[in-house]
Amino acid sequence: MSIRERLSGNEAVANAMRQINPDVVAAFPITPSTEIPQYFSTFVNNGQVTTEFVPVESEHSAMSACIGAAAAGARVMTATSANGLSLMWEMLYIASSLRLPIVMSCVNRAVSGPINIHNDHSDSMGARDSGWIQLYGETNQEAYDNAIMACKIAERTGLPVMNCYDGFITSHSIENIELEEDDKVKAFVGEYKPAHYLLNKAEPIAVGPLDLQPYLFEHKFQQAQAMREAKDVILEVSKEFSAMTGREYGLIEEYKMEDAEIAIVVLNSTAGTAKYTIDRLREQGVKAGLIKPRVFRPFPYAEIAEALKNVKAVAILDKCDSTNGAGGPLYTEVTSALYGAGITSVKAVNYVYGVGGRDVRTDDIEKVYRDLQLDVANGIQGTPYRYLGLKG
Amino acid sequence: MDNLIEIRWHGRGGQGAKTASLLLADAAFNTGKYIQGFPEYGPERMGAPITAYNRISDKPITIHSNIYEPDFVVVVDDTLLGAVDVTAGLKEDGAIVINSTKSPDELRGLLNGYKGKVCTIDAKTISIDCLGKYFPNTPMLAAIVKVSGIMEDEAFLNDMVESFKHKFAKKPEVIDGNMEAIRRSLNEVKGL
Numbered sequence: 001m002s003i004r005e006r007l008s009g010n011e012a013v014a015n016a017m018r019q020i021n022p023d024v025v026a027a028f029p030i031t032p033s034t035e036i037p038q039y040f041s042t043f044v045n046n047g048q049v050t051t052e053f054v055p056v057e058s059e060h061s062a063m064s065a066c067i068g069a070a071a072a073g074a075r076v077m078t079a080t081s082a083n084g085l086s087l088m089w090e091m092l093y094i095a096s097s098l099r100l101p102i103v104m105s106c107v108n109r110a111v112s113g114p115i116n117i118h119n120d121h122s123d124s125m126g127a128r129d130s131g132w133i134q135l136y137g138e139t140n141q142e143a144y145d146n147a148i149m150a151c152k153i154a155e156r157t158g159l160p161v162m163n164c165y166d167g168f169i170t171s172h173s174i175e176n177i178e179l180e181e182d183d184k185v186k187a188f189v190g191e192y193k194p195a196h197y198l199l200n201k202a203e204p205i206a207v208g209p210l211d212l213q214p215y216l217f218e219h220k221f222q223q224a225q226a227m228r229e230a231k232d233v234i235l236e237v238s239k240e241f242s243a244m245t246g247r248e249y250g251l252i253e254e255y256k257m258e259d260a261e262i263a264i265v266v267l268n269s270t271a272g273t274a275k276y277t278i279d280r281l282r283e284q285g286v287k288a289g290l291i292k293p294r295v296f297r298p299f300p301y302a303e304i305a306e307a308l309k310n311v312k313a314v315a316i317l318d319k320c321d322s323t324n325g326a327g328g329p330l331y332t333e334v335t336s337a338l339y340g341a342g343i344t345s346v347k348a349v350n351y352v353y354g355v356g357g358r359d360v361r362t363d364d365i366e367k368v369y370r371d372l373q374l375d376v377a378n379g380i381q382g383t384p385y386r387y388l389g390l391k392g
Numbered sequence: 393m394d395n396l397i398e399i400r401w402h403g404r405g406g407q408g409a410k411t412a413s414l415l416l417a418d419a420a421f422n423t424g425k426y427i428q429g430f431p432e433y434g435p436e437r438m439g440a441p442i443t444a445y446n447r448i449s450d451k452p453i454t455i456h457s458n459i460y461e462p463d464f465v466v467v468v469d470d471t472l473l474g475a476v477d478v479t480a481g482l483k484e485d486g487a488i489v490i491n492s493t494k495s496p497d498e499l500r501g502l503l504n505g506y507k508g509k510v511c512t513i514d515a516k517t518i519s520i521d522c523l524g525k526y527f528p529n530t531p532m533l534a535a536i537v538k539v540s541g542i543m544e545d546e547a548f549l550n551d552m553v554e555s556f557k558h559k560f561a562k563k564p565e566v567i568d569g570n571m572e573a574i575r576r577s578l579n580e581v582k583g584l
Contacts, residue, residue, distance in 0.1 A: 006417065006418065006427060117433070360457055
């Protein structure tokens with residue numbers, strides 16, 4: 001039986017980490033992820049975990065310590081946000097190219113500048129090509145569930161995993177949640193047995209040597225191939241998780257898409273606000289639907305194209321701007337998915353929204369669906385690259 | 393969404409409005425509800441105006457935005473009246489409950505023409521009588537439970553006893569005072 005609780009997203013993730021009891025946690029505090037190492041250090045102090053907790057002096061060192069520990073053969077977890085992720089930049093690529101299954105919660109926050117502590121997705125979206133699997137969660141429940149599944153996904157794919165969820169909105173809001181019992185979570189993640197690791201004296205290996213023209217290309221191909229194959233691993237782990245909890249996860253979540261004529265694609269907490277708005281619009285006969293990608297890396301191209309093929313128009317919402325003079329990162333990927341699948345009948349527009357924590361109201365979401373109705377009726381008038389909730 | 397109740401709290405940094413909103417979420421959770429409790433994070437300073445929110449429902453809550461059209465508003469400090477538009481969006485069939493020594497009629501003029509129910513409670517006197525110090529959040533918590541009717545007095549009292557036993561495990565001497573503050577607050581709301 002699950003345990004009915006009420007926790008913030010950060011409390012939930014810290015508890016997932018307590019249940020997993022990783023060998024090493026190395027972290028440096030940054031709002032809004034700070035509570036994760038804060039709560040976790042309490043678990044360490046109280047003897048509730050046997051983890052080696054490394055309170056480092058910067059995020060660069062946090063990721064470096066994670067890399068060293070993971071290469072040694074440890075199960076490793078950490079957390080960060082925004083500029084903390086920026087400072088890890090160099091080490092993100094090293095972690096993924098060394099194929100180290102590190103699990104990091106990325107509590108999404110706007111990257112400076114101007115300095116801002118609130119939620120948008122500029123941090124994790126900036127790191128989307130760093131070779132990390134990226135999971136996105138709408139609620140404290142999904143942040144908790146993804147933290148547990150991330151462990152297995154990372155270890156089976158040999159790729160590091162980012163568990164992304166919205167700063168403050170999810171990380172600091174208290175909501176209902178179903179927790180699993182400690183022993184069930186421990187049994188689910190099992191014991192970590194790395195295939196190759198530095199502390200294995202029976203198999204001396206080198207980690208991270210110079211890799212020039214003869215083989216670097218092949219190694220990068222292997223990394224990309226592991227990311228392609230990660231889709232199946234994520235589905236497999238999600239199925240095992242569902243068998244334990246009854247909570248089902250795929251690569252994307254579809255809400256009222258069966259007969260939808262207009263749809264929104266959006267990540268994280270705003271998907272919940274959209275669901276609420278869809279229910280209202282459906283009462284008025286508007287055939288509105290939603291797609292929430294749970295996985296951004298690897299990107300579910302085929303699944304999203306399939307889910308969107310019958311809609312008349314779709315709005316892709318980005319909680320950060322690519323400053324490429326055109327669309328945000330999610331828009332670029334979704335339109336690429338449609339084009340790649342040969343789907344040209346769907347009108348696709350982009351909205352950059354919620355940047356720097358600008359609140360997203362049900363009225364904002366309703367406006368997008370109303371705009372889509374006009375796009376269906378009249379064709380896209382003017383630019384498809386739009387802003388939502390921007391002061392005029 | 394059926395039975396969704398939305399509450400907005402106005403207080404000043406350091407008065408415990410955020411804590412009170414989390415306690416309310418706890419109490420509602422313990423009676424089987426779905427809840428949200430979240431403050432609006434900003435550059436908090438002691439004494440600066442702050443806002444916190446609650447959603448309480450019989451069904452799962454998916455909406456994740458601030459609250460713009462609350463059913464109820466709680467004002468933990470009446471010096472905010474006039475400085476902050478506390479009744480903004482407040483539903484006319486809802487209510488506002490204000491911590492004040494004044495009567496509802498005396499304060500109505502400061503509420504931008506709000507036509508709904510105005511309630512007051514003297515949280516300061518209750519707190520000082522029962523606890524010897526000024527902690528407005530416990531009386532305000534009881535007042536909003538009373539005004540909103542989200543749970544029966546008895547269920548709320550039973551839940552708070554358990555909650556205080558847990559919260560004050562290391563200083564049980566304050567439990568009786570807090571419970572007395574709650575009992576008095578439930579009975580001393582004006583304007584119901």
